[in-house]
Amino acid sequence: MARRGQTPSQTVGPFFAYGLAPEQYGYRFKSLADGDMAVDSVEGERIRVIGQVFDGAGELIPDALIEFWQANAHGRYNHPADDRKDNLLDPAFKGFGRFGTGTAADNRFQFDTVKPGSVDGAQAPHINVVVTMRGLLSHAYTRIYFADEADANAADPVLSSVPAGRRDTLIARRDESLPGRVYRFDIHMQGPKETVFFDV
Amino acid sequence: MDSNRDWSSQPPYLHPEYKSTQLRAPTRPLIPIPESLSERTGPVYGHEAVGALDADLTKNARVNGEPLGERIIVAGRVVDEGDRPIPEVLIEIWQANAAGRYIHEADQHDAPLDPNFLGAGRCVTDAEGRYEFRSIKPGAYPWRNHHNAWRPTHIHLSLFGPNLQTRLVTQMYFPGDPLFAFDPIYQGAPEGARARMVSAFDLDLTEPEFALGYRFDIVLRGPNATPMED
Numbered sequence: 001m002a003r004r005g006q007t008p009s010q011t012v013g014p015f016f017a018y019g020l021a022p023e024q025y026g027y028r029f030k031s032l033a034d035g036d037m038a039v040d041s042v043e044g045e046r047i048r049v050i051g052q053v054f055d056g057a058g059e060l061i062p063d064a065l066i067e068f069w070q071a072n073a074h075g076r077y078n079h080p081a082d083d084r085k086d087n088l089l090d091p092a093f094k095g096f097g098r099f100g101t102g103t104a105a106d107n108r109f110q111f112d113t114v115k116p117g118s119v120d121g122a123q124a125p126h127i128n129v130v131v132t133m134r135g136l137l138s139h140a141y142t143r144i145y146f147a148d149e150a151d152a153n154a155a156d157p158v159l160s161s162v163p164a165g166r167r168d169t170l171i172a173r174r175d176e177s178l179p180g181r182v183y184r185f186d187i188h189m190q191g192p193k194e195t196v197f198f199d200v
Numbered sequence: 201m202d203s204n205r206d207w208s209s210q211p212p213y214l215h216p217e218y219k220s221t222q223l224r225a226p227t228r229p230l231i232p233i234p235e236s237l238s239e240r241t242g243p244v245y246g247h248e249a250v251g252a253l254d255a256d257l258t259k260n261a262r263v264n265g266e267p268l269g270e271r272i273i274v275a276g277r278v279v280d281e282g283d284r285p286i287p288e289v290l291i292e293i294w295q296a297n298a299a300g301r302y303i304h305e306a307d308q309h310d311a312p313l314d315p316n317f318l319g320a321g322r323c324v325t326d327a328e329g330r331y332e333f334r335s336i337k338p339g340a341y342p343w344r345n346h347h348n349a350w351r352p353t354h355i356h357l358s359l360f361g362p363n364l365q366t367r368l369v370t371q372m373y374f375p376g377d378p379l380f381a382f383d384p385i386y387q388g389a390p391e392g393a394r395a396r397m398v399s400a401f402d403l404d405l406t407e408p409e410f411a412l413g414y415r416f417d418i419v420l421r422g423p424n425a426t427p428m429e430d
């Protein structure tokens with residue numbers, strides 16, 4: 001069969017808001033996804049994940065688009081490829097969220113979701129993250145793990161494959177100064193705290 | 201080094217001529233990830249998520265008349281590297297208007313907005329991987345990357361294929377654009393792959409007395425683990 005070459009990626013550019021996150025940015029076009037990932041009927045422990053994105057000069061990035069893809073509280077993905085019978089599907093939870101860093105005064109992203117369960121018993125609870133922005137010709141993948149899952153994190157095969165000195169960049173930490181269960185996860189594109197990005 | 205991503209097709213993170221990459225491109229090697237359900241799955245959208253007029257940008261933001269500019273039809277197929285159609289792919293697009301102006305509030309280009317044009321649309325591919333948009337041909341616009349920098353005419357696209365690995369954000373260009381040679385974003389893609397981002401004028405797709413047709417096929421990554429068949 002003839003092989004066709006992949007279409008190259010290009011940057012999302014600075015003007016994605018009205019197409020990809022219109023309601024968040026106040027445009028009159030329906031958003032397909034936003035930072036509110038868990039309607040009331042979704043099962044699981046409510047969490048909020050917030051963070052900021054920094055460039056190599058330590059400056060806040062105000063035009064990044066962050067996407068979350070995660071399993072539900074039972075560790076099940078709402079996707080046909082996850083057809084396991086032992087992890088419960090929660091039809092109310094799609095598992096996808098999207099937030100641009102251009103609307104909050106502190107350029108944070110903010111996702112209200114549920115804490116994911118362990119997907120397959122081997123992997124610790126985690127959220128898959130797609131990072132894209134002006135200046136990224138190809139998008140970047142990272143993962144969010146949770147500081148309060150120390151045992152599961154220690155056994156996680158992906159975290160274990162990351163050099164020990166860099167694992168911290170993948171761990172979201174509780175921010176006790178804020179009400180509710182809030183985790184903070186900052187993303188550093190470069191520098192000494194450069195976030196681990198994955199070859200997915 | 202072996203990579204899950206095909207860097208002979210995909211742009212590197214650092215492309216110094218595109219100035220914004222300099223402080224934003226990751227500098228450390230990517231860490232290979234053993235494939236799991238986390239990568240084999242991804243956001244899925246059914247047709248129910250997309251509105252009836254979402255794929256017609258000439259109609260989806262009308263206020264008091266028709267948008268100005270040259271009407272176009274953009275259509276094609278989404279396929280994998282084996283030329284197999286990929287159904288149920290969500291395609292979201294956004295673009296400048298005919299004057300080269302985005303409605304985005306951060307766009308300070310001194311060109312007129314069009315009250316009847318938003319510039320955003322979306323659709324989902326059918327069982328044969330086909331999609332179609334109607335729109336207005338966008339204009340070229342200046343940017344601040346270097347002296348007298350202008351972006352070639354383009355439409356931005358975001359695609360969700362069957363899993364996280366097939367996520368794609370790209371841009372579609374128009375044939376014969378004289379700005380290709382000067383655009384570090386276009387040039388950021390590997391040389392042999394750049395032409396795949398350029399649509400082709402198609403008389404069969406062109407509608408008499410209505411709009412020019414441009415054909416644009418989009419090729420997403422195939423599955424990692426499954427070897428390509430012959």
Ligand SMILES: [Fe+3]
Nearest residue numbers: 013351354356
């Ligand atoms: Fe653009």
